[in-house]
Amino acid sequence: MRLTVRGRLTLVYGGLFLAFGMVMLGVTYVLVSQQVPGKAVVRGATGITLDSGVAGPQPAPEVFFQQVVRDTREDALSALLTQGGIALLVVGAVAIALGWLVAGRMLQPLHQITETARRIAEAPAADRGLHERIALTGPDDEIKQLADTFDLMLTRLDRSFDGQRRFIANASHELRTPLTLNRTLLEVALQQESASAEVRQLGTTLLAINDRHGRLIDGLLMLARSERELTERSYVDLADIASHVSTDDIKAELGEAATVGDPVLLERLVQNLVENGVRHNLPDGGWVRVVTYARNGLATLEVSNTGPIVPRYEVETLFEPFRRLGNDRLAGPGVGLGLSIVRAVARAHGGEVHAVPRDEGGLVVTVALPAAQPWP
Template sequence: MSRRIIKSIRARITLWQLCILAAVLILYMLINLAFLWHEELSELKVSLMDDLQLVEGFLVVKNEKGIVWDGPQGFLFHDGNQLWMELRHMDRGLIYTNLPDESIHSILPSPTRKSHDHVFRSFRLNDGESLLVLQSMHQVQGQWVEIILGRSRDRMATVLSELLMIQILSFPIVLIFAWIGSFFFAGRILSPLKAIIAQTKTISAEMLHKRLPVENPEDELGQLSMTFNELLGKLDRSFKQTRQFTADASHELRTPLAAIRSVGEMALRNPRDVRACQETIGSMLEEVDKLNRLLNDLLSLARSDSGMVEPTFEIMDLGAVVQDEVALIKVLAEEKRQHLLMEIEQPCQVRLDRSIFRQAVSNLLHNAIKYTPEGKEIHITVEKTDEGCVLDITDTGPGIDPGHAALVFDRFYRVDKVRSRHTGGFGLGLAIAKWAVEIHGGRIELRSTPGNGCSFRVCLPRAKQPQTAPKA
């Protein structure tokens, strides 16, 4: 409810600071009062002990009267404070008292006859005055005397009440100054946030290259700005990739469509025989086939980006899956008189979605066949290593320059754009292969030396074998 009422973060910070400060001040006041009360009480006890030594010096023994008070009559003053006193012989009764109307002895427990056994108690006179009473025993020439001394606690109560009044009166003043200071410094602290808000309002889809100011990268606001900047960078790259993807897809679609239209228009202008019409239709069907493959690739990438693909994993042997795919694509290699040499060193179990993973194997094999010269060899190896299960597809083509190696997995990227379009490639095969491998928790790597071919390595984690129950 408070967040709905107080919408400003600055006001909420100030309110929380005031609440914490008020709680700390109240706790400080209570501790201060308790400490002062303890100090005043200790000082009062020390004064009573000093008074006790003074009183003991005025007790004398007279033969005819026994123990008598030989000090001044009436009230005794010490340190400017009034001292209440009552002296009582343990056998003969009262010796001396300056109490006006009552005996402290009547309400105190009987003392034990032990020298220097001091007991402090509280006592209140009929007029309401509060006393701190010291009860002690003193021996004078073998005779025991009970000494009861009392000092007023009103001064201590007055000091404590005055301190409490001062603290209560200063409490709202401190809170007012604290509120002003907290509100001011909260504004100073949150001023970078206003700059972030103002800068954020100026950023649109066309201005994603802008970045928020970072005054102090070590504090929370600086980290917030850096997080927003990272997000803006990702959005900027995503928008650029989307625009590039749209432009490349449009370009790739326009090329076969233009070829179909051109061939059709030429056929309509120049009537030919049946064979010529068949060749024209065949050319058109080839372009349609390219369009179909391009649309299938685009659909695969779109599904991967949207997260709509939910793979169904099964434990199977990697070598068997690759071998089946090689058997399907072998006819393309035979057309170029190429030799697919496959070597499976040992079985290796992996968790695969066969329909997805075969796209990776198929695209890598197509890529190898496409760039391997006629009559050359393509090596396919499946092995088990410490990393997991590894598939290597190595061609004997021209290889890839190191400057292009980091970009070959980007969409619509071609090392040689003219040759790739001539051979029917769209620059999507390796991007799909990378997605198909990564969705299985693996990785794909390129190793290439210009003039010595390329080697694509696929590393997949080994599947954990289900534990079988021990035989009885």
């Protein structure tokens, strides 16, 4: 188990204190031992008698006093080491406790930075939560400079993402006008009796291309909208939406899966998944199954189908815009934004999307959203 920064700082503080304390105790011991004499000079010992009650030969007075001096010196030095060691341990324990408190106090700004970064990282979408700031107060030291730099980075990222969303929305709206005009002109041209077969064939092809571009623009608008904060929340049952968008040839096992969110976005989520399963299904002998249920506080939607074998390393790329299996750019009837919109809508509602390839071919795509609280 690795120690935290607070624990390591406390050990450093305590270790340094005990090390310097031991050095000081050793220096004090040496100095005291030099000052306390090891023997005494005895002059004029005449007239001093020893205890007559002691049997046996009595030592000379000078020898007796030298022994007393040596014993006193050893007792003093021993008491110095013992009492000093005990005092060092007690004060060291207090110093370690104070070091723990001081380290926690010093690391409090870092905890604030970490909590802000964690909230931003755990936001449903990449740009969600970028409006938060640390706004650390206190002296202009290294930690405050780090927090201010982090706030500056968040400000620039927030502006960048916001500008990207506005660009997509504005560009999509601006492109609607020429596409609508092109469609009107083509329809008028095709209705003329003088139009030849070649002109009608060309007009039909151009209308199909125009419709594809229109779906692309609608997808970009939906993607830009799904990545914003939700402004509308209401009770939605995924089973009702799945029943509405599913056709008779789709296997449906629909149990109640209620959540709270934007009904339009959630309908698009379910519709995109079902249409994606149908579009990439096997033409003969294939099937598409839609399952909804509520379990463990999650409203879950599962869409599985048969289809081509999908390598596991390519599953994640299917959720990127304008990507499809085996190709960087979409070349089929879709516009390549279906699964990207699904993931963006799910994350906007605090959920997540997972896709698992089937061994026989096809995918199992699972959307898990926070379940709605039961009515009181």
